[in-house]
Amino acid sequence: xxxxxxxxxxxxxxxxxxxxxxxxxxxxxxxxxxxxxxxxxxxxxxxxxxxxxxxxxxxxxxxxxxxxxxxxxxxxxxxxxxxxxxxxxxxxxxxxxxxxxxxxxxxxxxxxxxxxxxxxxxxxxxxxxxxxxxxxxxxxxxxxxxxxxxxxxxxxxxxxxxxxxxxxxxxxxxxxxxxxxxxxxxxxxxxxxxxxxxxxxxxxxxxxxxxxxxxxxxxxxxx
Amino acid sequence: xxxxxxxxxxxxxxxxxxxxxxxxxxxxxxxxxxxxxxxxxxxxxxxxxxxxxxxxxxxxxxxxxxxxxxxxxxxxxxxxxxxxxxxxxxxxxxxxxxxxxxxxxxxxxxxxxxxxxxxxxxxxxxxxxxxxxxxxxxxxxxxxxxxxxxxxxxxxxxxxxxxxxxxxxxxxxxxxx
Numbered sequence: 250x251x252x253x254x255x256x257x258x259x260x261x262x263x264x265x266x267x268x269x270x271x272x273x274x275x276x277x278x279x280x281x282x283x284x285x286x287x288x289x290x291x292x293x294x295x296x297x298x299x300x301x302x303x304x305x306x307x308x309x310x311x312x313x314x315x316x317x318x319x320x321x322x323x324x325x326x327x328x329x330x331x332x333x334x335x336x337x338x339x340x341x342x343x344x345x346x347x348x349x350x351x352x353x354x355x356x357x358x359x360x361x362x363x364x365x366x367x368x369x370x371x372x373x374x375x376x377x378x379x380x381x382x383x384x385x386x387x388x389x390x391x392x393x394x395x396x397x398x399x400x401x402x403x404x405x406x407x408x409x410x411x412x413x414x415x416x417x418x419x420x421x422x423x424x425x426x427x428x429x430x431x432x433x434x435x436x437x438x439x440x441x442x443x444x445x446x447x448x449x450x451x452x453x454x455x456x457x458x459x460x461x462x463x464x465x466x467x468x469x470x471x472x
Numbered sequence: 473x474x475x476x477x478x479x480x481x482x483x484x485x486x487x488x489x490x491x492x493x494x495x496x497x498x499x500x501x502x503x504x505x506x507x508x509x510x511x512x513x514x515x516x517x518x519x520x521x522x523x524x525x526x527x528x529x530x531x532x533x534x535x536x537x538x539x540x541x542x543x544x545x546x547x548x549x550x551x552x553x554x555x556x557x558x559x560x561x562x563x564x565x566x567x568x569x570x571x572x573x574x575x576x577x578x579x580x581x582x583x584x585x586x587x588x589x590x591x592x593x594x595x596x597x598x599x600x601x602x603x604x605x606x607x608x609x610x611x612x613x614x615x616x617x618x619x620x621x622x623x624x625x626x627x628x629x630x631x632x633x634x635x636x637x638x639x640x641x642x643x644x645x646x647x648x649x
Contacts, residue, residue, distance in 0.1 A: 256637065258637075259640055260633065265633070290644045290647075291640050291644060294589075294593065294612075294640060294643055294644060294647070295612055295640070297589045297593055298593060298612040298613045299612070299613055299615060300590055301506065301509060301590055301593065301594050301613055302506070302590060302591070302594070303504075303505030303507070303508055303509040304505055304508055304509050304512070304594070305504065305505050305508065306504060306508050306521060306524065307521075308521070310500075310504065310521060310525050310528075313525050315493060315497070317525065317529040318493060318496070318529065318532055321529075321532075321533070449489055449490055449536055452491050453490065453491030456492075
């Protein structure tokens with residue numbers, strides 16, 4: 250098994266040999282079983298390499314990652330607008346539907362736990378008449394979200410006197426910031442309805458509003 | 473490099489891009505083993521945990537730029553490789569490591585068991601000298617071309633080619649039963 254040929258086996262497998270060297274090597278391979286064996290081993294190695302499974306971390310890294318995501322916090326829309334990105338992949342109805350469904354489910358659970366079945370009809374809150382045309386399922390999800398927010402807001406308003414003033418101040422200030430971010434993002438979406446960044450901000454802030462109201466309602470229920 | 477579950481990835485990316493942590497956690501759990509191995513191989517056992525955390529936080533921030541032209545797994549690995557190579561540079565892992573070191577080769581021992589070729593390769597890769605390992609991981613495992621590998625590692629393409637051949641031959645030796 251001359252080294253001259255062995256050293257060319259990788260380049261041969263990667264189709265990087267010129268015609269003359271490739272022919273010489275193939276002639277040699279026809280005569281040398283040892284080189285053929287090496288070639289076979291390398292071929293199997295190259296075929297298997299991309300399909301590696303990887304190893305689990307020794308400890309669960311998700312809690313630290315999730316804490317990092319939380320630290321990113323609310324990202325209000327700046328007047329300069331979002332950074333430019335490549336063409337969008339998800340439509341605005343897809344994004345809002347995915348987010349609102351999750352938000353409505355989460356909010357609804359807390360709402361039912363606190364208040365029991367509501368006599369308010371689902372979908373009582375109408376969508377803005379000049380908003381984009383969106384499918385019925387999305388309209389339903391958004392209506393569910395609005396109902397959950399309205400009921401949780403009502404609970405918080407009725408029970409706010411049972412909370413200490415510092416807590417009430419934090420809640421009010423957080424809600425004000427979230428509502429401001431939501432209003433700015435929604436206004437921007439009116440100008441660019443397919444922008445993924447803007448839609449993500451709307452969905453994230455809607456979710457945060459629901460979470461905040463749910464926590465406030467929980468705090469009131471514990472008093 | 474392809475994801476084993478591209479449809480699930482696609483659905484979870486659509487949710488995660490709206491801010492859904494649970495969907496992003498599912499993506500994390502499906503992909504973390506390969507990203508962790510990548511960190512171990514490219515950072516030479518440095519703080520792989522920290523690097524992996526940074527990768528997923530960075531991916532979360534950049535998720536809205538994922539255009540779906542490749543699989544999520546391929547995109548994730550591109551982000552991970554770039555970040556790890558930057559870390560590698562900051563750690564001062566220099567190009568001189570790409571020079572052949574015969575003493576380093578002598579420390580390599582054969583693996584004690586061989587459950588299957590893929591697992592055996594993963595274990596054997598850890599025993600390669602750093603220069604050969606980095607080129608093998610980037611070229612054969614992650615699918616970069618020699619010119620790309622050379623630019624990433626700040627070596628010339630000829631060095632990348634020779635290190636790759638060296639890595640393959642060492643792995644063959646390590647995997648021999």
